[in-house]
Amino acid sequence: MGVDTVKDYCDMLKSEIHLTNVSVTALSSVTKDFWKSTRGMVIRIEILVVLAALMFLVLGTFGRYRRRSRNCFIQKSVFGAFSLSSSLVTYTIGSMQSSPVKGSMYSLWAIALFLLHGCTDSITAHSLSDNTQITKQWYQVVLYYLYGLFLLISGMNETEPRAWENPLVIILLGLSLYQFMHRLAAYHLATRSWKLNKIVADYMHEEHEMGGEIDPVTMEGCHYLVDWPLGKSKMNNETYATKITADSNEIIDIKKIWLCESLDTELKYECLSFSLFHLLRRRVFGFACGESKEKAHDFVFKGLLLDPEDGYIRVFKVIEAELTFMYDFYFTKYAAIYYRSMAATIWYLVSATSICLTIYAVATRVMDYDCFETDMDLLSLTIINSKADVIITLVILASAALLELVQILVFWTSVWGRVSFACQHVREEAAEKRSNRGRLSGCCMMIMMTVKSLLANIGMRCDSNKHYWQHELGQYSLIGAVSKSIDSSNPSATNQEDPQLSIMARILTSAVGRTVYLLDYLALSVRSRQAIKIRGEQCKPIKLHEQVKKAVVLSLVRSEGELTNGKSSLVVTKEESLSWACEWDVHPETTCIILTWHIATCYCEMVPYSGGGGGEEAEIRKLQFDVATTLSKYCAYLVVSEPKLLHGHHYDTAMVFDAAAEESIKTLRSATNMYEAMKTLPVAQATVFERGVKLGKELESKPESKRWKVLAEFWAEMLLYAAPSDNVNEHIDRLTKGGEFITHLWALLSHAGILGRKPKHQAGIV
Incomplete structure (x- = not known):
């Protein structure tokens, strides 16, 4: 190749590189201009809204599965969505409010996000410490609704008032507020339900002070509380103990559950789990366990463990269900729903119906509008929604309605719903025996069993015992970890088939180990690198x-x-x-x-x-x-x-x-x-x-x-x-x-x- 040829080739390369740089610069300029344009601002807000909605759907879908699995994907996904969702919603609504581009769908988007956040019943707290941040949650609710009201007011001032939209928006805003109040009630139950737990502690102390034997097989004489009217109690001024003042027929204990022949065995043991959950919860709130140690001993050893060869299966099922109640009480809304079950169900149905009406209104009234752009120099700009905006609105509202229905269905088919039905059935059966006033309880039980059968037939049986927890044991071998550590530090033990992968693995492991060691050193833990490395060799x-x-x-x-x-x-x-x-x-x-x-x-x-x-x-x-x-x-x-x-x-x-x-x-x-x-x-x-x-x-x-x-x-x-x-x-x-x-x-x-x-x-x- 001659000198001229090489020179021409170099000039050609320079020309191509210059054209490429020009193209990249032009593309960057176009992208930047588009991102600042009217449509670009709307798309940015659309992306934020979709991301926020996806996070709430992840929480609603996977939130209840984290108590069943230590799977890294589920755990990290739920943690990420829980940590980022609130901040993302605040940022998104703030962007809507501060943006010069105003869409008439913004208020609907904001309220739909409120609804999605409020009806993620399967997770209200990621850890126990989250329940203590009630003041933060109140501030968050106030901030959300101030933003929502600002969007609603600005939208009504700058757009032509539409009678079909405003009433539904106001109704949805009220329903979303109710959902948030329910979340706050769940926080209060988890941290401040002192009276609820003192009632149990004082009742158990009084019940065991009265004496009497318990037959752990037939549960004769076993008065462990299952359900009682929460509002009917008073303080005894002589003993300073809380006493239940409700009629004895309204108080459901284990004895009454066991005497009810129309309840199946599985349902009776679920009620027993619920009763034991009340007793175990006292320890979380710091109340003393006042029952007799002898009776407690006999209850377990002569009752639950009477036949250890086969009875151990039933014992662990009871404990699994009990810990499910414990988890739900502290990390979900199900306890708050349980204590107001009928009112909550009605609100869920009203909310889902209102959302469906809004979906119908949006689908039939908005699709005829076209999107247009106005000069960006205007201080405030209102745009008519494009079809993409309408589709996003419909999908988010449909997701909210579906989540509302699924969550209440999950509740009524869970152990909470089954125990609620059982207690109501026992009360109404007792009332029938006293006054022969109808068969409402039979209808309740028939409805419950029908729903359970339908769910089982379509493969959606909720909360079966095998899914209460992960049913796994973590494993660690010290000698095995030492052996792996020695092999990994031996150059002759590296993977000959893929040396690059082995080198990268050693580099990554070394980097992680050094980082952990540095953090421990800065925290004055001063722990050995070797010990940190050995800890990482998990089975x-x-x-x-x-x-x-x-x-x-x-x-x-x-x-x-x-x-x-x-x-x-x-x-x-x-x-x-x-x-x-x-x-x-x-x-x-x-x-x-x-x-x-x-x-x-x-x-x-x-x-x-x-x-x-x-x-x-x-x-x-x-x-x-x-x-x-x-x-x-x-x-x-x-x-x-x-x-x-x-x-x-x-x-x-x-x-x-x-x-x-x-x-x-x-x-x-x-x-x-x-x-x-x-x-x-x-x-x-x-x-x-x-x-x-x-x-x-x-x-x-x-x-x-x-x-x-x-x-x-x-x-x-x-x-x-x-x-x-x-x-x-x-x-x-x-x-x-x-x-x-x-x-x-x-x-x-x-x-x-x-x-x-x-x-x-x-x-x-x-």
Whole structure:
């Protein structure tokens, strides 16, 4: 190629680059001009309105699923929509008000967003702390409606008044205000319903002071409250206790529910869950549990757990439904709807009907108008809506109407609606027996069962027991995490098939680890990088199997509520010689014991299988192996990821784990075989890691069937021992992330009168 040719080629490239720059500049100028134009301003507001509506639809759709799943997409989507929706609505309405471009649909858009926000019943708070911000919510409501009124007034002043629009707008504005008031009522219930909870506390104290035996099987003598008229109570000036003044026929308790033969068994147990929810809620509000410990003990051990071989299934279903009520009370509007169920239902239907009328008016009156633009120099500009504006209005209003209907349908087919129907049915059946005045209750029950059947037939059965929570156990293995950490730091262990991916993964992991370490350093936590890295090596959650539930319940029944830190299980298995592993003189005793036995369990997992045995013996050994390893890794997961659910200060728990992790890395850093490295470790018991290895070696010397029986019994008892705590808010907050099995045990033990642990934890010492 000659010099002239190269020069010509370079000139051509320069010319093309210049033309490209000119094109980009021109396109940028056109885009900028369009964005500032009349239509551009309207499109910007349209986009904001659509985004805000989508966020509320995400909340309405996925808000109720976060108590069933720890799925990252659901959790993050709900959190993002909840955090941004209010700010986005405020910004959008402010943009409408301040924009020189005024559309007659703006007021409808604003009110439609209010409606969408107000009828997202499935989530009113993302965490317990959100419920305390009532003043902020009041300011938000005032701000919303000031903006809405400004838009409405400016729209009526600048456009030709239309009789078909203004009345509907005013009606929708009032309905949206009612929806917001309902949200505020939900906040008040969650934080300030002192009287409601004091009534329960005082009633239970008075009921148990009266004496009398409870038959936990037939519920004869069981007066646990289910439903009562909230407004009929007064303060006793002598005892300063709140007393229910309603007629006894209006008060529904468990005994009346059980005596009602027309209620099916599932519905009776849902009412029992609702009653237990009242009792558990007292702990959140700080009221004392005044019922007799003996009666509470018999209620659980001689009633719910009368047949632990099969009854454990029913027990956990009752607790699951109870915690569903607890979640809904603090994070949704369903409790506020329940206490005003008929009025709320009427308002929902009126609201949906009004929205449908507005949709009809918009569809039939506006489509004939065309959009035009006026000089932007005018201080205020009103445009007639385009078809796109009308379509957006119709879609948003239709979404609001559909959400209103779906939410009230979900309520009436949920446990709240079923309990409400059951209580009304019991009252009306009693009234029929007294006065023979009709069959209204039969109609109510028939309607409820018909709705449930229809929903089941079309695959929309709401709130079935299998969907009350995630039914998974988090898992963590300290030795497995150390092994992964060592492998990831070994250059020879990198992925040869895709070295670039491996390099990027190591860079990302290192960057995250350094960032976390820096944040901890700035927060004066001063935690080890190695410990932070080990914490990140989480295992995938596994399904909670029935044999694990059964093992825990059998351990509870065997203990009769006398919880120990594992020593009772060693007495049962006749291995008292291992009790030294349950003795620690340090403050975070529970954490030390959990990690000691967890390291020993990990060691036993690596012991080569000796063979021998078959048939039923092999099945039993496999069952015990699964129970022991599952609960061991779950307890380790609680130490690493949910230390606030355990007894003691969570920072003490974190420090003990960090020390054990650092020692594990230090000891096993150069190991090529974890089992051999731990087996050849000199016998010592100065630290958690050393005691864990020592315990593992002692267990290794025992027959395999005996080894896993000891571990299975220990871990079932240890999880029960770790469950009682005063960290009530932590348990409630964890319900928003799928829930934890230890929370279900915490609730069960609370109803058995086990609110804490004894000072001494040795078997046989009272």
